[in-house]
Amino acid sequence: MTSLCNEQGDLLLPMLAIFILFGMFWLTYVDWCRTVYWKMRMDVASDLVALSSAREQAEVLNYMASVEVLENPFLPQIKGYGVMDVSMEGYFEGLNRLLQTLKKTFKTTVTIVAETVAEQNGGIAIPVVDKDFSPSDDFNLRLKEHAVWILYVASGWPVRFQKYEPAYYTRAWSEDKTKAQPPHESRWKVCHGSICRDGRARLWLDVDPKEKLNNGGFPSAKAPLLRSIGIQCFYPQFNARLVAKK
Numbered sequence: 094m095t096s097l098c099n100e101q102g103d104l105l106l107p108m109l110a111i112f113i114l115f116g117m118f119w120l121t122y123v124d125w126c127r128t129v130y131w132k133m134r135m136d137v138a139s140d141l142v143a144l145s146s147a148r149e150q151a152e153v154l155n156y157m158a159s160v161e162v163l164e165n166p167f168l169p170q171i172k173g174y175g176v177m178d179v180s181m182e183g184y185f186e187g188l189n190r191l192l193q194t195l196k197k198t199f200k201t202t203v204t205i206v207a208e209t210v211a212e213q214n215g216g217i218a219i220p221v222v223d224k225d226f227s228p229s230d231d232f233n234l235r236l237k238e239h240a241v242w243i244l245y246v247a248s249g250w251p252v253r254f255q256k257y258e259p260a261y262y263t264r265a266w267s268e269d270k271t272k273a274q275p276p277h278e279s280r281w282k283v284c285h286g287s288i289c290r291d292g293r294a295r296l297w298l299d300v301d302p303k304e305k306l307n308n309g310g311f312p313s314a315k316a317p318l319l320r321s322i323g324i325q326c327f328y329p330q331f332n333a334r335l336v337a338k339k
Contacts, residue, residue: 139292
């Protein structure tokens with residue numbers, strides 16, 4: 094009887110040790126699988142956040158360029174001066190308020206898009222800090238404000254001068270080029286706990302470079318006289334695409 098108990102005791106300890114080792118291995122394996130899963134998920138989420146926020150940049154630029162095109166019938170300006178019938182004042186000012194609202198709310202809308210996409214994918218969105226890139230670049234449309242003096246007339250007679258500032262915007266990128274591509278980038282870090290991944294996307298103007306009317310989506314402040322008549326926002330067709338990860 095004593096011999097049987099000893100044999101059972103001798104078997105119990107090794108079996109218990111094997112069970113404990115197997116349990117530790119299983120817990121380690123599950124934790125490793127969870128880590129790999131979240132790394133893969135954050136890798137995809139960072140691309141989604143960067144691309145979504147870049148598309149928001151592109152959408153705002155497209156809207157602003159389209160509004161500037163709509164301003165043209167009411168604002169036939171040349172080099173900062175224009176003439177407008179007083180009956181058109183309300184229409185122009187309505188478009189101008191919309192233009193300024195799009196500019197002012199840009200940072201908020203991009204942030205909301207990035208945070209929403211990150212949250213829906215189980216992460217938190219954080220603007221990336223790189224040596225060659227500031228987080229503020231994610232929220233910079235790179236547009237220059239321009240004022241216009243308007244001479245209001247009624248029945249052909251001058252009524253008053255009025256200054257609108259800003260009345261419209263020109264692009265601040267590649268001002269010496271006519272057919273310019275936008276330099277805008279969107280860089281975001283998406284984290285789930287301590288697991289973080291970076292994503293990058295950039296804007297591009299989806300226009301054939303051979304197109305004669307292509308002027309970069311927005312006019313340049315250094316444009317020649319013929320391209321400075323009115324507000325020439327030809328082809329507001331900004332789009333976004335991912336940038337390969339480093």
